[in-house]
Amino acid sequence: MRNLVILSFVFASASVASAQETPIQHDAEHYLLLEQHADKWAAEDSKISETLEEIRTAQNGKPPNIVYILLDDLGFGEIGMPDLDVIRGYSTPNISELADEGLSFMRMYTEPTCTPTRVAMMTGRYAVRTGTSEAKSVVSGDGLSAWETTIAEVLSQRGYENVHLGKWHLGDIEESFAFNQGFDYAEHPVHQQGQMAIMNADAELAGASAAIAPHLRTDTYELDAGFRVKPHSMVYGIIGEKGGTAREVNFEPGEVFTQEHYMHMEENYKNRVLEEIERLADGDKPFFLNYWPQLPITLTLGNIDQAQTLNGGPMAESIAMVDGWIGEILDKIDQVGIAENTIVIVMGDNGPFMQYRWRSGQNDRIYRGGKNQHLEGGVRVNAFMRWPAAIEGGSRVQDIVHVTDLFTTLSRLSDADQYIPRDRLIDGVDQSPLIFMGDTNGRRDYVFVYEGPTLRSIVKQQFKFHLPEPGANPIAAPVFDLYKDSREERVDTSQTIPLGVGYGGLFVDMMKRHLGWKMKYPDREPGRDVPYGGIENLRPETQELVNRFVFVRELMSR
């Protein structure tokens, strides 16, 4: 449906379809929309290609740099919305300023936990398709498969230099590490930060965890010396370069994790971001800097000298601090003179960890639910994007966007969409039209929401369908009108406006199309291997953990 000829002479500005004969392969639902809007979309796509070409020309042919900042466990209403300062008892002036200077995605959907959201952004695919839909907290010997193509790999092909700093959490096996997934250079912890922020003695003293600190227990009945969590045995943070080996840094044999280690690690990542911006700005290549702080997650008050917020909770204090860091990063981008053609995105990865909300300073917000839940509170986040060369400040769009769309859209904006693989299903759609033409020009009106490997709800337009219990009649399953019942509470149909006979059935049809399409593109297995491959300097206690893993694996294959 697109004209494959007229644009083919300008390779650099070629649209997806003109770059390769085979278009990007999407989920069934996409083709229902394409069928209705094909002509309009094709015309818009040509126009956008021209616009992108013009912007690049104005920038000496250079596609935009990308600085992607993904904050951990921050759901909708927690950053960049000054109207809510009085509720939260803290403010995020730097993120608010970024919002004023750029575009606010008011309806950004993520997956409900860290690993799935991060995989979805990196691959443009629901995590469930990649076998990494579970957020692991212990050594697992699996992770993002080498078969998957990340946004870093796509951008590499277009000549980008890619750096990753901060949280990663896409697996503890060699192929999953960032420098083996498209980044030229990476510094990252191997696991999630619970290992550092919650599973330490400071956090145990603060009542945020239990059975961590050896001095607070005896081992009288511990027949299995390997069962109990030994967070310090797990690898801390590693550094590596593309194609090379890795080494663990800043942690010595026999050391145990403390809050101080954690804060030091986080400050270091932030400082490295500032250094890398200077270095990368000096280079000839466009760059992709992926900064995923482990903060704001922190659960002890012990490291607060003097609270800076009215709220005073450890998470609230931490959010305010990280907002200050983002201010430093934005200042640095200004100082080195690259602001105009640098896309900066700041967003949360999923809702807050509600189990900790009573001690964290986070509170119950507009939407119900949080991390790990398919409810809006789990999968709706604030997301802001600044790109002065292309986006007018103070823009705001209410169309549905899914985190996978960043993969596709950033590839397009970077003139790299021709490198998106055509041999697999890509959930992300190209939202460039939304960015260039504004509200109502989005290309998605649906989201499938998984909790781990389980499809739990389907969003279409303003409606949300919660999948019924196994065996229940899906036609009677609750369908919520998110404008009239934002908290998805009115399950009792005597308390709700019945959504017209048929809505349940329409959602069942969507579910069947989505699951049926998996016959063409089956969900895949994750990569599997011995943990911590390619790390040169494993500590003895880490090697012991690996030995246990190998023993168990052999046991299970007997």
Add this chain to the structure above:
Amino acid sequence: MRNLVILSFVFASASVASAQETPIQHDAEHYLLLEQHADKWAAEDSKISETLEEIRTAQNGKPPNIVYILLDDLGFGEIGMPDLDVIRGYSTPNISELADEGLSFMRMYTEPTCTPTRVAMMTGRYAVRTGTSEAKSVVSGDGLSAWETTIAEVLSQRGYENVHLGKWHLGDIEESFAFNQGFDYAEHPVHQQGQMAIMNADAELAGASAAIAPHLRTDTYELDAGFRVKPHSMVYGIIGEKGGTAREVNFEPGEVFTQEHYMHMEENYKNRVLEEIERLADGDKPFFLNYWPQLPITLTLGNIDQAQTLNGGPMAESIAMVDGWIGEILDKIDQVGIAENTIVIVMGDNGPFMQYRWRSGQNDRIYRGGKNQHLEGGVRVNAFMRWPAAIEGGSRVQDIVHVTDLFTTLSRLSDADQYIPRDRLIDGVDQSPLIFMGDTNGRRDYVFVYEGPTLRSIVKQQFKFHLPEPGANPIAAPVFDLYKDSREERVDTSQTIPLGVGYGGLFVDMMKRHLGWKMKYPDREPGRDVPYGGIENLRPETQELVNRFVFVRELMSR
């Protein structure tokens, strides 16, 4: 503590204390704050008097006009906050623009229902002190007493012309009508709008009410012909001038209420506001225009030709429509050239009617609870104030403000505070410092929240104390940290951070001071009389209702 001499030569700019020997009498809690801030506050007060004098001089000696728009049943998060448009599925661009041009009170407390909030604004006193703490929905023969001094009466003494248009709901007796409470001219319904918006056949057909339309029932067993609600027997809307009699308008004997009557009434009030602004702007006097729409309350979809909002609920549509009306009013104020020296306030009167939320298009919001409840969702509202001559646009204050403070503050800003009576307790404090000096300069850090005549909770700073059940130990009653637990949900102390031993006791002390102070200033009775006194043209069915009232009153005094 204030210098009573230096300012006394300029009567027009005199501060409260210099105008009269006796200062305004406040609740005990005020004096604890005054004791701590006396010198600072006195210095600020002098400065503010100078500033006000300067502003008046610049405006040819004229104090500001006041246009006060009070919207019905709109809690915090429902107007003027574009960040929340995506949640609500509607927007209020005109109110948002007003907010951008003025000051947002981010922590405005009201009382939890219509009548109490309106009495509190009009008298500067908690409604419970005036005997009008109950929002009546049927003929009651009582209302705001002539003894009370309203803001209109205060402003009258300073030479203001006062006009009231729209909802009133301060009683159905002659002395309570607006033109007997300080307004030179008034047009208002006597009762609340449930009589019109809910208790009509259209609403019954829409399922919003029952047993209203005579044709939808039989009277087979109705021994008491007077028990059932006959909304059309109650007086509809009246017009009157200061000191005169009233007449009922636009409703004929035998007519019954319809949604069309209601919408016509509301459009008429809005159009009259536009006319009155033209007339008043032409006059020599400063004016106080009190516009209290009955909308947005509406519960039928029958009058919607084409939904203008994504939400589509009758309340959501109505809010958007009223926002448009406010735009017309603001345009008119501009057109007649009085914008600079006109204070415009737009606010809600209490949270939404949660019983109707499932059909209204309103939804569960940030705070829990709604109308009739002491929870934050019942008593927190959006409030915006524009006064170009004095207030910088885009200001935002998070200090606690109570609706009674408008009485005191508007009196001060209008140079009329010397007319505030000194023989009674005034709950409202002067918040001029907050308006002129901004955030953190408020003069209140507490609110007592009543439901009807019952004290239900006490707010102090970020904490909120729910009064315990009778007989329970108040020291163990729940105290909520509103930043960490905005929805006041974590009653289970195992789920909350204990607020330190002693907080319960401190709140009990506040309660004792507040109630003890009532020995000096006891709560009063409302005015009482035969309903509808002074209305010239009572319909026969209305007279029948009055006869029944008189019969019952005599019965009860036998």
